[in-house]
Amino acid sequence: MEYFLQQLINGITLGSIYGLIAIGYTMVYGIIGMINFAHGDVFMVGGFVSLIAIVALGITGGSGFFPIILALVLVVFIAMIIASAYNWTVERVAYRPLRGSFRLAPLISAIGMSIVLQEFVRIAQDGRPKPLQPIVTGGYEIMSRAAAQGEFIVRLSNMQIFIIITTLILMAIFTAIITRTSLGRAQRSCEQDMKMASLLGIDINKTISITFIMGAALAAVAGLMFFLYYGVTDFYVGFLAGIKAFTAAVLGGIGSIPGAMIGGLIIGLIEVFWSAYFSIEYKDVAAFAMLAAVLIFLPQGILGKPEIEKV
Amino acid sequence: MAIVPKSNDVMTETQPLNIAAIAKDVLFTAILAFLILGPILGLKTFAITGSLALEQRWGMVSVFVAIVAGGRLAYHLLVWNKPQAKPARAISMPTLPVMSFGKYIIPVVLLVAIFLPFLPGVDRRIVDLAILILTYIMLGWGLNIVVGLAGLLDLGYVAFYAVGAYAYALLATIYLPAWFGDGIVPWAFFITLPIAGILAALWGVILGFPVLRLRGDYLAIVTLAFGEIVRVVLINWSDFTGGPAGIGGIPRPSFFGLPFTDGEGGFAAFFGLDFKPIHRIIFLYYVILVLALFTNFVTMRLRRLPVGRAWEALREDEIACRSLGINTTSTKLTAFAIGAMFAGFAGSFFATRQGFVSPESFVFLESFIILAIVVLGGLGSQIGVVIAAIVIIGSFEVFRELNFLKAVMPAGFDPVQYRMLAVGAALVLIMRWKPRGFVTRREPSVILKEKKAIPTDLVAEGHG
């Protein structure tokens, strides 16, 4: 029971991160109908920029509560701006000229961009994994079991609290943007029918650019959290995390932001429980198998609408 | 990352040289370049005892930012503001005249391919490169069946390549000797080749079956996932596959039983030649040449058979196919299976050439390179695959030749490090330039009176 509870906490934490990345996939897929293969790498860049900012600011675990919080807010801000600049450029350079062209061209272009980002970071920062001492330390013991079958303590670390709270705040902000503002309305109308939206005077290029920027900002936060949570990052983390987050987006119903979050949580929980109870080596297989199963049996996702084949 | 983003707004108001707008745009580009390059390039992290430190490289950043901004400015002045402004985005460039010259090019290429090892100036390195390119041509032709003809987007094609390679590695090192004794080993390649093909085809059907209903990007991502599953299993199922270390000591092919060794009973002794290691390389070259030509021959035949026409029809319109009584399930599965079979053959060849297989050779990047060859060549075009394979694989090798750059550039500069970066960027640019690939003509599979090539603008890209 205690073990289960611990895994549940870990799963929700990981799932929050996947969910934040998934929102970027789901928004982009919803609006221009393509998988932004470079999105996982933008997430990776967000993590790297956070790492660099943290080292540059000289924050360590011993800096004290308020300095750390202040510094992290600054780091998040920087990472968001830089990642947004990346994703904006990716869209401008690799996707916009190919919009509406032959279907495979944007796909190749997107994967090409993904390779470019990975290789750029690998060359600029060398290929080695970058470990960092934990910054957000400490936590609470929620439950502990005495020594009969070996002691086991359920921990909720401050890091996990930070991740979950940040995710909730961001979710609230983004849901508000999508449902309440004219920008969100423009995005939803482009999702429905881009041509019509353009005829009604919506600047499609701007709307799409903003969608990419929003997705990148969330991915950057996820990148920071992922890096802080695992204490290490490298240029290749974006590939796997990206595929898992895309799975989450599809599972939740592509185009749906709450769906992406739910999908992220499910994927995070599956991965953590699979590692805990079955085998940690095959945790990626579990995630991939999940992806295949979802696409095959539930292609519309949990919160998506089923598609009727038009004849 | 010296890619210059184009701005449409500036492009439209070109006629009088609008200096303010250009300055604004160039400044914006510079800021953007600084944001992108600054942190990652300018602040290099490196490990010092238990922590990380930063190395500052602002000089390098400013050079690159200046290059990007300067490039943008040059673009403004030289391209977008040219007196006779032609459309800046030249998507519809003239097509390569491959089809019209095709009649002469193909026999010439074929002749060169056949006599390549004996041409003057051709050394071992070139034959090795030719073997590599031919392997990718064969893989490209195999994938062309799935993606180019049937229109099914497969991002996990390398899995079948892996199945073929591991099938050969395991059979030749463990199972065949155990079953039939060591005497079988020189023949292992020829025995295993068909088995590897059949196994890969079987896997093609197994992986193909669940994904039949999927379309487009979903199919792509699921096949990608399957490819990764195969790789993760290869890494972790150590008892069977040797785990991350892979399988070594794979027997080299023999000349139909004659091993390429020095001394009695070897190939050189049998034919009364002086022993040279290159004999084996040349033999390998002809093996892959024959395999590749076989792939091409089969594909060309299949295109003229009902199954091949059904593949192309499937790519054009699946619903119409069903209304004409075509079993789309079995049609798709045959495409998967036959495509996979050729990857299995190629995998076997790869294993015998390397003498060693490990999961590292079967990463997603390989699948992507093969797909890029097919798309770049022009979907469904056989000659396009040849051109694209030479361009892509050849350009990888060109980076090995750039050693003179080491003299010019700062110390520690290794051009080989940059080859994936350059190829990734090149693919993005080529897709902008020619989204349909190099060869943009489709040849009809049956003719009533006269042959007319079909522009691929009309050809659908498939839904699956």
Add this chain to the structure above:
Amino acid sequence: MSAAGQDVLLRVEHLTMRFGGLTAIGDLSFTAARNDITAIIGPNGAGKTTVFNCLTGFYKPTEGSVILTHEDGKQFLLERMDDFRISQRARVARTFQNIRLFAGMTVLENLMVAQHNTLMRASGFTVTGIFNSPTYVRANREAVEFSEYWLEKAGLVDRADDPAGELPYGDQRRLEIARAMCTKPVLLCLDEPAAGLNPRESEDLNRLLLDIRKEQEIAILLIEHDMSVVMGISDHIVVLDYGVKISDGSPAEVRNDPAVIRAYLGVEDEEEAEAVVESAVAAAAKKPARTKVAAKKLPARKKGARK
């Protein structure tokens, strides 16, 4: 030549199709006789194309059965068959409202694809065909000849080697019909074949349809909005509105059915409506089927009545 009492080819019984809460077809029953032209008409959104999709297996009906009987007595329950088997075994061919040609393949290739199953068998399911077996070579030659026969009927011989996507609209319509005929069907379902054609093109189309009707032993199921075509060439008409059959009978019976007039023109102006139908029918009777230049299209649903 009405359906009653004749040799029944197709029997639709209590066919119902629901999409979620929407009932596209409700309890529809009708029959189509062998060698007859049966027209299904009705206002936009009446569920005509859905009927076709149920007949050809693209939709699985929620309830009801569709029974097709071949001349030799063999029966097929279409609602239980996969779409491609309906074409392959039961020999039902169809065209689509939005033309579905293989645009990147030549006209001839389009017709060859339609003979897939015959050729597949002749090629030994590819196994012997890949070695150019004599059986396959012969079958292939015959298939080309058969295609040529239909190309001539459709007036497309000169364009045989052009990509289908480059043909003008009217040619594409005829090519799609020729392609359907290449599957050698017993029932041909045409979904608005005359939609969007100019007068000359629809003349060509009518010639092809009358030719098929005269020379081939085949039943045709026709969805069409153009009343002159419908009244001029059908033997039997089924009228749908909101997925429900409101009239069924010979052209003469249907044209005088008050329910039909109401459905098309609304209830307020019945007299005016009758006049419109009469004039349309009169025009059709004067110049049967061949020219529909003067044919008036009936105004759709009630919008027209309020004018």
